[in-house]
Amino acid sequence: GAVVSQHPSRVICKSGTSVKIECRSLDFQATTMFWYRQFPKKSLMLMATSNEGSKATYEQGVEKDKFLINHASLTLSTLTVTSAHPEDSSFYICSAREPLEQFTDTQYFGPGTRLTVL
């Protein structure tokens, strides 16, 4: 089955620093990847959609200068949380979709990254 990995699984950083999270599709090419944020005991909230080779599309209310997304290859997308603050602490999950599954919207989710900003 399709496997999506994320790195790191956990990260703790100081307020004001930037943190990069990687999302990789291990056994398929993903023209589209998605970044979600999840608060405790809440469901996933879509932050942005990234397409390989083009700019990401951000959901309403998500600051694009705060959450930088790069989808430079068909197997890798990165999310950089810039100048992180304690309120950015959350569980970040990525997902990846194969080109032919655009209209079934089958997304394969990564294991998530727990970000804690001190």
Add this chain to the structure above:
Amino acid sequence: KNQVEQSPQSLIILEGKNCTLQCNYTVSPFSNLRWYKQDTGRGPVSLTIMTFSENTKSNGRYTATLDADTKQSSLHITASQLSDSASYICVVSMIKAAGNKLTFGGGTRVLVKP
């Protein structure tokens, strides 16, 4: 407004017992409905997917039903095991010209006790 509502928010069941989770949606136009299992601190894993014409779909001890007329779905867990303790998320896919869009329910947190 396109929404997905799940109930109950949480439930506790004894190991070996059955339980049923509910999902009501208003998403339109409808493409498909998925149930995901999310273990604590992990990403969601797909259990079942149903399109408009499918009424039921099973995956081991998990059985999902769909009534597209009433826009309701359920997930039945049979003979629960401790490893079933997780959040179960109902996700409805909406048809859009640029590619489908997912709407997530709030999830039901299930705790199976010995």
